[in-house]
Amino acid sequence: MSADISRRRFVGTAGALVVAFASAGDVSYWRVMAATDVGGAPRRAAASRPGDPSAPAGEPPLDALDSWLAIGADGGVTLYSGKVELGTGVQTALAQIVAEELDFPVASITVVQGTTGRTPNQGSTTGSKTVQTAGPAVRRAAATARQILVALAATRLGAPVERLEVRHGVVAIADGGEASVSFGALFAGHRFDRAVDPHAPLKRPAEYTVVGQPSPRLDLPDKIFGTHLYVHNVRIPGMLHGRVVRPPAPGATLQSVDETSVQNLPGAVRVVRRGDFLGVVAEREEQAIDAARALRAVWGSGTLGSEAGDAAYEALYDRMRADTAPPESLANVGDVAAALRGAAVQHTAEYRTPYQSHGSIGPSCAVADVRSDGVTVWSGTQGAYALRDAIADLLGVPAAVVSVIWTEASGCYGHNGADDAAADAAVLSQAIGRPVRVQWSRQEELGWDPKGPAMLMQVRAGLDGRGDIVAWDYMVTTPTHASRPGGKASNLLAGQLMGRGLVLGTVGGDRNAPHSYAVPNNRVAVRWTHESVLRPSAMRGLGAPANVFAIESFMDELAARARTDPVQFRLRHLRDPRAAAVLERAADLARWDRRPSPAPRRRGSATAALTGRGIAFLQYENAFAYVATVATVEVDPESGAIRVRRMAVAHDCGLVVNPDGLRNQIEGATIQSISRTLEERVTWGPSGVTSVDWSSYPILTFPAVPDAIDIALLDRRDAPAWGAGEPAACPVAAAIANAVFDATGARLRELPFTPTRVKQAMAAAPVSSVSEGPGRP
Amino acid sequence: MRDPIVLTVNGTRHETAAAPETPLLYVLRNELQLNGPKFGCGLGQCGACTVHLGTEAVRSCTLPVSAVKDRPVRTVEGLGTADSPHPLQRAFLEEQAGQCGYCLSGMVMTAAALLAATPDPTEEQIRTALAGNLCRCGSHLRILRAVRRAAPPRRNGHKERRP
Ligand code: FES
Ligand code: FES
Numbered sequence: 051m052s053a054d055i056s057r058r059r060f061v062g063t064a065g066a067l068v069v070a071f072a073s074a075g076d077v078s079y080w081r082v083m084a085a086t087d088v089g090g091a092p093r094r095a096a097a098s099r100p101g102d103p104s105a106p107a108g109e110p111p112l113d114a115l116d117s118w119l120a121i122g123a124d125g126g127v128t129l130y131s132g133k134v135e136l137g138t139g140v141q142t143a144l145a146q147i148v149a150e151e152l153d154f155p156v157a158s159i160t161v162v163q164g165t166t167g168r169t170p171n172q173g174s175t176t177g178s179k180t181v182q183t184a185g186p187a188v189r190r191a192a193a194t195a196r197q198i199l200v201a202l203a204a205t206r207l208g209a210p211v212e213r214l215e216v217r218h219g220v221v222a223i224a225d226g227g228e229a230s231v232s233f234g235a236l237f238a239g240h241r242f243d244r245a246v247d248p249h250a251p252l253k254r255p256a257e258y259t260v261v262g263q264p265s266p267r268l269d270l271p272d273k274i275f276g277t278h279l280y281v282h283n284v285r286i287p288g289m290l291h292g293r294v295v296r297p298p299a300p301g302a303t304l305q306s307v308d309e310t311s312v313q314n315l316p317g318a319v320r321v322v323r324r325g326d327f328l329g330v331v332a333e334r335e336e337q338a339i340d341a342a343r344a345l346r347a348v349w350g351s352g353t354l355g356s357e358a359g360d361a362a363y364e365a366l367y368d369r370m371r372a373d374t375a376p377p378e379s380l381a382n383v384g385d386v387a388a389a390l391r392g393a394a395v396q397h398t399a400e401y402r403t404p405y406q407s408h409g410s411i412g413p414s415c416a417v418a419d420v421r422s423d424g425v426t427v428w429s430g431t432q433g434a435y436a437l438r439d440a441i442a443d444l445l446g447v448p449a450a451v452v453s454v455i456w457t458e459a460s461g462c463y464g465h466n467g468a469d470d471a472a473a474d475a476a477v478l479s480q481a482i483g484r485p486v487r488v489q490w491s492r493q494e495e496l497g498w499d500p501k502g503p504a505m506l507m508q509v510r511a512g513l514d515g516r517g518d519i520v521a522w523d524y525m526v527t528t529p530t531h532a533s534r535p536g537g538k539a540s541n542l543l544a545g546q547l548m549g550r551g552l553v554l555g556t557v558g559g560d561r562n563a564p565h566s567y568a569v570p571n572n573r574v575a576v577r578w579t580h581e582s583v584l585r586p587s588a589m590r591g592l593g594a595p596a597n598v599f600a601i602e603s604f605m606d607e608l609a610a611r612a613r614t615d616p617v618q619f620r621l622r623h624l625r626d627p628r629a630a631a632v633l634e635r636a637a638d639l640a641r642w643d644r645r646p647s648p649a650p651r652r653r654g655s656a657t658a659a660l661t662g663r664g665i666a667f668l669q670y671e672n673a674f675a676y677v678a679t680v681a682t683v684e685v686d687p688e689s690g691a692i693r694v695r696r697m698a699v700a701h702d703c704g705l706v707v708n709p710d711g712l713r714n715q716i717e718g719a720t721i722q723s724i725s726r727t728l729e730e731r732v733t734w735g736p737s738g739v740t741s742v743d744w745s746s747y748p749i750l751t752f753p754a755v756p757d758a759i760d761i762a763l764l765d766r767r768d769a770p771a772w773g774a775g776e777p778a779a780c781p782v783a784a785a786i787a788n789a790v791f792d793a794t795g796a797r798l799r800e801l802p803f804t805p806t807r808v809k810q811a812m813a814a815a816p817v818s819s820v821s822e823g824p825g826r827p
Numbered sequence: 828m829r830d831p832i833v834l835t836v837n838g839t840r841h842e843t844a845a846a847p848e849t850p851l852l853y854v855l856r857n858e859l860q861l862n863g864p865k866f867g868c869g870l871g872q873c874g875a876c877t878v879h880l881g882t883e884a885v886r887s888c889t890l891p892v893s894a895v896k897d898r899p900v901r902t903v904e905g906l907g908t909a910d911s912p913h914p915l916q917r918a919f920l921e922e923q924a925g926q927c928g929y930c931l932s933g934m935v936m937t938a939a940a941l942l943a944a945t946p947d948p949t950e951e952q953i954r955t956a957l958a959g960n961l962c963r964c965g966s967h968l969r970i971l972r973a974v975r976r977a978a979p980p981r982r983n984g985h986k987e988r989r990p
Contacts (some may be wrong), residue, residue, distance in 0.1 A: 090875065274924075411927075
């Protein structure tokens with residue numbers, strides 16, 4: 051054990067991280083290891099090799115094998131992953147990939163994640179890209195390590211490499227009786243000091259025995275026994291509790307603070323003010339909460355305008371429609387205007403989606419310890435290195451003295467408040483010179499997390515006499531879907547309150563705006579609006595769920611105009627066999643009855659529930675996973691309530707690493723998207739966001755969850771593995787809208803599909819569309 | 828100085844210096860370092876903080892510590908451990924029920940109280956019992972399967988008998 055570590059003890063009990071110090075004067079502990087090391091994983095050099103030009107200071111070089119893998123003293127394997135667990139199971143999938151190439155048991159692999167100086171900088175964990183992009187890097191590292199270990203074993207056992215076989219981390223001579231040696235016995239505690247070999251021989255997918263098999267998730271036991279280490283459980287000696295006092299609305303400035311309003315409260319309350327950033331710190335958590343409530347402050351008015359609720363949304367969509375930003379072309383083929391003029395049928399529609407919140411069940415939380423000679427931040431961030439740089443910028447210290455130790459948070463589905471909470475804690479800790487833990491309230495989380503922004507999709511198309519699409523004209527109006535800190539304080543909430551301006555680009559709103567169908571005259575454009583009432587950022591799928599909602603609802607509208615079965619109509623316009631395969635598979639799974647929508651309505655009670663089925667399809671980012679989803683719904687004609695009874699999902703993301711993990715993701719993405727489709731809308735008024743708890747921002751609950759989600763995985767063993775956290779979220783809204791149309795003849799074009807909106811749409815639906823057909827007696 | 832409040836948590840007696848109106852959750856987490864119960868909303872709306880008070884599942888985020896009185900408190904840590912899991916915890920593992928897991932202690936504790944009172948619940952009873960427990964990751968169907976699996980064998984003929 052190195053001298054560095056012998057001075058302190060790491061005690062992991064009941065999911066808590068307690069860092070204890072041998073001497074109070076020890077200030078070097080910002081180099082402490084990630085809490086995941088508590089299990090006895092090996093200590094390793096944190097910094098890059100001196101003079102190595104390939105990695106910035108403090109970042110393990112990407113080409114060095116030791117940056118990725120270590121064999122510990124106990125013979126266990128540690129994987130160092132720049133990508134982090136957000137609840138999606140990626141650490142298990144990555145461990146499976148290592149296990150496969152290394153021939154080592156999955157359950158004996160420890161994954162150290164997202165810690166500056168210790169894990170490679172692989173960028174943020176976003177976009178369903180961990181298995182897709184980090185998987186190959188990890189695979190090459192494991193294959194390189196295996197090559198080295200087998201060569202060492204050959205020397206040790208006195209047998210040529212060709213005669214050796216590896217099983218469960220033990221190298222043996224084939225048919226050689228007892229002669230064998232384990233990786234641990236060969237290499238425990240050693241460094242490889244070698245580069246990752248890009249040409250290390252990889253197993254062929256046909257040989258896989260671990261990848262492609264369901265593997266129990268490494269993190270679930272602790273989560274089920276209540277002992278998992280979440281960032282919410284990190285406790286540091288001397289730590290105090292902080293809370294930020296938020297302005298009533300974005301843009302409101304702090305006029306005055308009456309510190310006497312909290313001076314008699316228990317807990318040695320201290321008030322911290324930095325520009326418009328206002329916070330309190332107290333000894334106990336409940337004292338900090340009380341002090342934040344009691345602190346009297348006078349704020350100016352915010353920037354949310356004078357309208358509220360529906361009126362605020364109408365005004366927003368009006369401004370978006372009238373936006374004069376020049377559209378950016380995403381596709382332009384043929385002569386759309388001429389083709390529309392010559393079309394037998396022209397059809398136009400507009401779709402709208404609202405602001406939505408990540409709604410993490412655990413609010414954002416972080417611990418920061420800012421000392422004169424170093425800063426340590428424990429955070430559930432998606433990007434430890436980017437947060438490190440942003441915190442350094444915010445505090446005015448060099449990035450080299452800042453360490454970010456990723457510690458799992460409550461699931462996030464994109465850019466939630468995790469980074470902001472880290473910044474809050476850092477500002478408070480810097481101000482008072484003690485470690486500070488900040489945990490947001492429910493109201494802060496729903497009020498201030500970066501939101502998936504509202505979007506407006508306008509589309510028109512023309513059909514020829516045979517019912518084929520001859521022209522397609524699509525425009526999406528959207529703000530950016532990315533405002534991550536990206537190394538700058540300006541995109542941290544605390545940074546903005548301290549005078550930095552939020553920097554917004556143009557990212558993600560155009561995701562899946564182009565469709566996958568063969569249309570001879572095709573125009574697709576995005577208009578990047580600056581109309582963003584609330585801070586917009588990445589939420590599961592970015593613009594893709596909204597674009598797919600519009601495209602796939604509109605395809606259904608066209609199919610109805612062409613009096614064609616919706617599956618058949620899509621197949622007729624698809625040229626890609628993998629696309630056709632998921633559509634057909636989903637239809638089979640749902641026992642799809644081939645006929646045009648809406649369903650012929652049978653005679654019966656006017657109050658009986660109406661049932662219908664709808665399908666939607668996408669290829670994620672027009673380049674990756676294919677998904678088709680069928681929704682089966684019941685609509686209560688009296689109340690307008692939609693009950694989703696069953697979902698059927700056919701999913702092709704290439705090679706499947708962990709089939710059960712993938713099913714878990716598909717189920718989760720589907721259920722969360724049903725929630726976003728039926729219930730979720732952020733509302734605001736002049737004095738701030740008004741959907742700030744679970745009654746004003748309801749999400750799907752157990753009684754409303756479907757009876758079942760049927761899933762078909764189209765495993766393509768020889769294809770690359772594509773990400774799977776987001777694609778299945780995208781078709782859900784259109785599948786439900788199309789099913790409601792099938793059931794009722796009413797078309798829903800604005801999320802969420804509340805009972806009121808369903809009733810309105812039903813009242814407006816043309817009578818003919820619900821009363822014809824062979825089903826009528 | 829007021830007298831310290833006395834609690835019995837997972838069979839062990841504790842004194843707390845917390846003010847009487849302090850929600851039980853803060854005492855469990857910050858004083859007793861029992862991290863199973865989670866803060867989710869502090870409003871009684873999400874169930875993440877669920878613990879047992881006697882046989883009843885309660886929301887520790889809104890329950891003043893002084894209201895516990897002499898009723899025994901049990902957290903998920905007191906329900907079962909990796910070495911000696913409660914049948915529900917085993918069922919959650921077998922079903923791989925969970926993603927981020929933040930909601931899970933609350934789910935397990937709510938379901939455990941349900942099964943203790945209603946050993947053979949209908950699907951509707953399970954869903955109703957869990958209606959106040961929110962999960963954002965969408966693990967619901969797996970959680971429902973886990974609760975059904977932990978229910979006694981006459982509904983699940985092939986399952987082993989609960990101890
Ligand atoms: S934290 Fe107690 S119900 Fe949400
Ligand atoms: S598993 Fe993440 S909230 Fe339920």
